[in-house]
Amino acid sequence: MTRAERLSALLELLVSAGRIEVEESAATFAVSAATIRRDLDYLADQQLLSRTHGGAVPNTTSYDLPLRYKSINHGEAKTRIAQAAVAMLWPGCTVSLNGGTTTVEVARAIPSAEPLHHGITVVTNAINIATELTVRPFIKIMVCGGVARPQSYELVGAMASETLSQLTPDICFLGATGLDPAAGITTHDEAEAAINRVMVRQAKRTVVVADSSKLGTIGFSRICHVHEVAAVLTDSDADPAMTATLRKAGIDVILA
Missing domain, CATH: 3.40.50.1360 (Rossmann fold)
Known part of the structure; x- marks a missing residue:
């Protein structure tokens, strides 16, 4: 999985689960916790999420994530x-x-x-x-x-x-x-x-x-x-x- 694919997958997870945990995400994507932290920091810089201790949550415009990042539920x-x-x-x-x-x-x-x-x-x-x-x-x-x-x-x-x-x-x-x-x-x-x-x-x-x-x-x-x-x-x-x-x-x- 490329970094771009992982970033999209992290945003899909955020939309569906409402929260991202660093350690769980590291295990899910088979990368280090440090890699996930860098990914989340990058997405936070893009104003696509808000960082928390140990993970991330949707920001105030979470409903407005680009369509390409939204998993097709149902x-x-x-x-x-x-x-x-x-x-x-x-x-x-x-x-x-x-x-x-x-x-x-x-x-x-x-x-x-x-x-x-x-x-x-x-x-x-x-x-x-x-x-x-x-x-x-x-x-x-x-x-x-x-x-x-x-x-x-x-x-x-x-x-x-x-x-x-x-x-x-x-x-x-x-x-x-x-x-x-x-x-x-x-x-x-x-x-x-x-x-x-x-x-x-x-x-x-x-x-x-x-x-x-x-x-x-x-x-x-x-x-x-x-x-x-x-x-x-x-x-x-x-x-x-x-x-x-x-x-x-x-x-x-x-x-x-």
Whole structure:
């Protein structure tokens, strides 16, 4: 394992466990405690964590770690959600995707759907999604301008809003930090929320793609209210009481 790989793995461990211990990490990665201390000091200098005696903890922006450092929790659920999402598409349709681990999985599932090889247009403000799909000749990629957020690879700002407000995709698959019947669909960053709001408003139909851990969670900034989306696509581990509440509010809940 290279140092770069170890640094990424340490951040993944921090996100999933909430704390890093030097001695345990040294044993996990088969290196010396001194090596782990140097790694943690380096990551602290990059403001990606806070050092403690004997280890490290998330800093005040731990939720905002770059997407590439976040382990994909609920990976199987996200894969099932992605496959169900792609099954909703048809040749010649236009689909918009915001940033996030679940929407990335949706993007990755598109090339495996043979009917879509006749042509599909993907609109996104996520540069990592655009990069993954641009090599597929049957996919037309439309990317807005804007300021790139290194944490999520999403383009935000007035330029992004201006571009996206001129387009009307058939369907928007919306990733989110949380979904709560009262608080709505939320994310951690207000700039991302503003762009995602435009995507919801412009799409003919919006489907929230979120694994069951996101249901009942509330992020910092609201993207939209639940009644502004047509459906929620989640996994079969979703809390029955939560899905019942959403359905009572007129939201189509699809379990993958």
